[in-house]
Amino acid sequence: MxxxxxxxxxxxxxxxxxxxxxxxxxxxxxxxxxxxxxxxxxxxxxxxxxxxxxxxxxxxxxxxxxxxxxxxxxxxxxxxxxxxxxxxxxxxxxxxxxxxxxxxxxxxxxxxxxxVPNRRAQEESYLQNADFRVNRVTALHSLFPDIHGKGLTVSVKEQPFDTTDIDFKARVKSSAAFQKTVTPHATAMATLVAGAGNTAEASRGVAWQSSLTSSDFTNLAPDDTEELKRQQVSVQNHSYGVGVENYYGLESQAYDRQSLQMPTLLHVFSSGNSGNKAATEGPYASTSGFANLTGQFKVSKNTLSVGAIDTSGQVSILSSRGPTYDGRIKPEVVAFGEAGTSEAASVVSGIALVVQDAYRKQNNGALPPSELVKAAIINAADDKGAPQVDYAAGFGNADALGAVQAIVERRYASTQVSQGATQSIRLTVPKGMGQVKVTLVWSDKEGTPGTDKALVNDLDLVIKETAANRQWLPWGLSVYAHKDSLQAPARRKADHLNNVEQVTIAQPAAGEYEIQVTGYQLEGGQQSFSVVYEYEKAFTWAYPFKDSHLEAGQTSRLRWFTPVKSGATATLEFRYAGSAEPWQTLKEGVMLDQEAVDVALPDTTALAELRMVIGAATYETGTFMLSPMLALQVGYQCGDEVMFFWPSAPGAEAYQVYVLGNQFMEPLAQTRDTVFAFRKSQYQAVQYAVAPMVQVKLGARSFTKDYTLQPVGCYVTSFLPKYFVSDTVLLDLQISTSYGLAAMYLEKRIDGEFKVMQPIALGSKTDFALQDLAPAAGWNEYRVKLVTQSGATFYSQAEGLFYTPDSFIQVYPNPVLAGQDLQIITNSSDINTIFIYDQVGRLVREYAQDGAIKVIETKGLRPGAYFIKVLSPSGNLTQAKVILL
Known part of the structure; x- marks a missing residue:
């Protein structure tokens, strides 16, 4: 003392x-x-x-x-x-x-x-080519259609998103943040998290029925806790950064504190797009390619940071990496984000919501602790980058289906442990598993800014095999501030830095195992925690899967998981579902470790299957739908009637028409035709879509079309003269479809009335080149008359042109106020010489000008009568008289 x-x-x-x-x-x-x-x-x-x-x-x-x-x-x-x-x-x-x-x-x-004070936040890239197959979101939507986030709320913290987007219809909660100008970035992030898929199936977010609200990222500290509670926010997405920062500061502390104050709230951060940069401060200063998270708030312990991978599964070069200043593993996971970590974070925010939804459905509406959600996401992640764990990919690529399955199958435990005590969880490993994986996560007490180590309460994870009395420690990484050390492979060791620990056992023997969590050093005497575990097969299809869609006639990227990389090859085979024909070989020598292959599939609408043959074992996808994405078009809008049409899909037995309901696209009608007509008074909605069907199975849905926004009136898409001034009368007509038409005519205005000039032959054509063989010199006006099979008559807009034979000249306005411009029309558009003579024959002006319509000025000319003469390059002379007032 x-x-x-x-x-x-x-x-x-x-x-x-x-x-x-x-x-x-x-x-x-x-x-x-x-x-x-x-x-x-x-x-x-x-x-x-x-x-x-x-x-x-x-x-x-x-x-x-x-x-x-x-x-x-x-x-x-x-x-x-x-x-x-x-x-x-x-x-x-x-x-x-x-x-x-x-x-x-x-x-x-x-x-x-x-x-430091608030810094200016910047969005970390825009949405580009989102692909939910990479993170098994499409598989989740297909296999667990009732797990969609309804009743949960996500907050998108940045600039406001577009609340009028039909993909958020009737699901946006009010927020003061919406007073600012909306941005495409925020709208894209909100779509990835919770888009309804009303615009297209590709616009369906992960948690597509959850509610949304906005928050302003000009305040980098956590939002007011009471306001988050009022809005019932359970996930907040942060797809922004402020430049490379790597220390535990006031914002880091505040986010960790709020995670304890709101134990069911999970903050998800993008790791940043500075993966090729180096920190300028701290123990990893000047270590290029490491320790470059873009914001001290991302260094917090109880949040989740997300890096980005590209479509090939490689960590993007710009995706920010760990370690944190004290050697902790960040980001914890990665996700697909071709344009950056903004997208990746939004995908994982959506996954967090569906994990919460799955738990709620099992627990009478109660929300899970955020540490359990975090553990489920990390444990389900597919290993990427260096084996086991690394500072670029963390624990791997997020898997939405796997995270939800862990909750649905109750492969988790949430409890607490005391100082020096051990909590044990037993599990039985089935035969033939490729790997066992166990992840421990706890929400740690907020640390003290400026300390060398952020961790306060330290737990230890060990897995023991009961029969053989063997044990496995978690994977850990070197924290030494040198590139070679930071790139060194993970090794098993006791972890006293992270509040996330993971143990994997490759090709485990079947039998009884025990998960042991020990309170190594606890400041408060007790610490709650969550554990999630899974048994991974040697091969698992990621895409396609049962009831999924593949686009017909296109090259598709097939995906799978192999937890233990072996260098083995396999054979990919295809067949139509229910067919007695043998399996057809699509590709031999498929490299399993690559976990993806591109193949071209038939251009038809059918139910089909794939399988991977690995030695004597086969792994089938289950029956999926092979179909084209139909190009839906508006045929006409005639009075109260609207008609949609689409191309025939080879092999389709029928078509399902959809309409936008109160919140989501809903089935409206089925038809065997490729046309759907209705009266506007029947349905209030203006947005529609269509999908092909085979054996009552639905194919890919088309893009949604709002018929009020399409450039189609009553059949006529376009009716225009070929040239406004011409020595030949040519008119181009384009109609959307001839469906329902009985007759069509070209009419011309003669003596103030439109009269039929000629019929227009109907057939499969939609483009017509029309001609008037006997035009009058000067202005000619035309329209198209359309008669439907029901006897209704409709007209196009009237269009006109100047017919200009060799001797034609027109000057207007005539008379004209002195000082105003004159316009002259002749049949020559080349350079013409224009002469102006006064009434006694004196030349007062001369111009050289090209174009069918020549414009000359009269400024400086006195009122009176003048003669205009135009001489063409070929020697043709035309003249007219004009009066200046």
Whole structure:
């Protein structure tokens, strides 16, 4: 006790001595190593000694006595503003600070931490070619159609999304954030999380029936807890960053604290798009390609950070990597995001919602703890990057179906453990499994900003085989700040850094095993945790699967999982479902470790199957639908009647027509025809879609069409003269369809009335080139008359043109006000010489101009009569008289 007191007294004396010099403006403290260490521990890395790459005139200061701090600031920071409270507890914003004030704040006895202020957040890329097959979302939708997030709410924190998008119809909760301008990025992220798929099947988000709201990312700290509770938000998506930051600061602490205050809320962050950059501060400074998460809030322990992979399954070069400043594994998982980690985070936010939904349906509407959701997502992830775990891909590629199946099959446990005690969970491993995987996650107490290690409560995971008395430790990575070390393969070891631990056992023997979780070092005496486990087969189809859709006549990418990489090859085979024909070989020598292959499939609508033959074992996909995506078009809008049509799908037995209901696309009618007509008064909706059918099975749904937005009136899509001025009368007519038409005529206005000139032959054509063989010189006007089979008559818009024979000339307006422009029409569009003569024959103007319509000015000419003569390059002369008023 005496020695501790002496050390404390000495350190206090050193700090007091240093402070006296610092307050006098002398940096004497910098020459005292112990004082420098204490000061730096209270400063964000960007504010520490020797780092002047960041300049801030405002700082956030965490204090332990607000009144004492304010009094101190008045005395020692006279030029700075009065401290203003922030949304973070015991944290004040101080403006007008100088570089010297930073060290003063760190030495203040009432200050516990000094951090940078809010930084400007930036979206981390836009949506490009989302592919839900990569993360088995399409499989989830097919196999578990009732798990869709209804009744749950996701908050998209960035700029507002477009609430008028039909994919969010009637599911948006009000928020003050919607007062700002919407952005395509936010709309894309919201669509990935919770789009209804009304626009197209590709716009269906992961949790496609969940509710949505928005939050403003100009505040980088967590949103108000009470407001999140009021809106019943259970997942918040953060697809933005602020530049490379790697330390545990006030925002990190706040997110960890909120995770404990709201134990069912999961924050999901994009890891960032700075994977090729290096941190400028901390133990991993200048280590290019590592430790480049884009925001200290992503360094928090109880949240989930997500990196990005491309369509080939490789981690994107720009996807930000770990480790965190203290060596923890970030990101925990990756997901498909061809344009960046924004997309990947949104996909995982959606997966979190469906995991919550699956749990609710088993537990009378109760939400799971966020640590269980996090464990389910991490445990189901398919290993990518280096084996087991690495700082680029974390624990692997998120698998929506696998995460939900863990909950549905109750392969989890949520309990607590005391200091020094061990909780055991028994499991029985079946025969022939490729791998057993177990993941432990706990929501840790918030750490102290500036400490060397963020972890507070430490649990240990071990898996034991009962019969053989063998045990397996979690996978861990080297934390040494060198590229070679950070790229070193994972090895088994006790983990005292992460609040996520995972054990895998390749090709386990069948039998009894025990998951053991021990309270290694607990500050509060007890710690809750969640464990999720799974048994992985040697081969599992990811796409296609039973009841999925493959596009006919196109090259499709097939996907599967092989938990243990072996270098083996296989044979891919195909057949039509129910066929007595033998299996057909599509491809031999398929590399199983690549977990994907591209194949071309027949151009037909049919039920089919695939299988992979690996040695003596076969793995079938189950029956799926092979179909084209139909191009739905509006045929006509005639009065109250609307008609849609689409091309015939080879092999289709019928077609299902859909209409947009109160929230989602709903089946409306079935037809064997490729046409669907109805009266507008029958249905209020204006959005429709169609899908082919075989044996009552549905194929891919078309893009949804809003008939009010299509450039189709009553049959006529386009009716235009070939040239506005011409020596030949040619008109182009395009109709949407001839379905339902009995006759069609070209009419011409003669003596003020439209009269039939000629019939237009009906057939399969929709494009017509029409001609008037006897036009009148000057203006000619036409329209198309359409008669339906029901006897109704409709007309196109009238269109006209100038017919200009060799001798034709027209000048207008005539008469014209002196000073206004004159327009002259002749049959020559080449360069013509234009002469203006007054009434006594004197040449007063001369112009050279091309074009069918020549424009000349009369400015400067006196009122009176004038003669216009136009000489063409071929020597043709035309003339007209004009009156200037």
């Amino acid at each position: 005496r020695k501790s007191y002496t050390r404390f007294t000495f350190l206090y004396s050193v700090l007091a001595f240093a402070c006296s010099f610092c307050l006098a403006g002398q940096p004497a403290w910098a020459q005292i190593p112990s004082a420098r260490t204490v000061v730096n521990s209270k400063l964000a890395p960007a504010l520490r000694t020797g780092n002047r790459s960041h300049v801030h005139t405002a700082l956030r200061v965490q204090v332990k006595d607000a009144a004492a701090f304010k009094k101190w600031a008045t005395q020692y920071l006279p030029a700075a503003s009065d401290p203003v409270s922030t949304t973070l507890p015991a944290v004040y914003l101080v403006k007008g600070v100088t570089a010297g004030d930073v060290q003063k704040l760190a030495l203040c006895p009432w200050v516990t931490y000094v951090d």
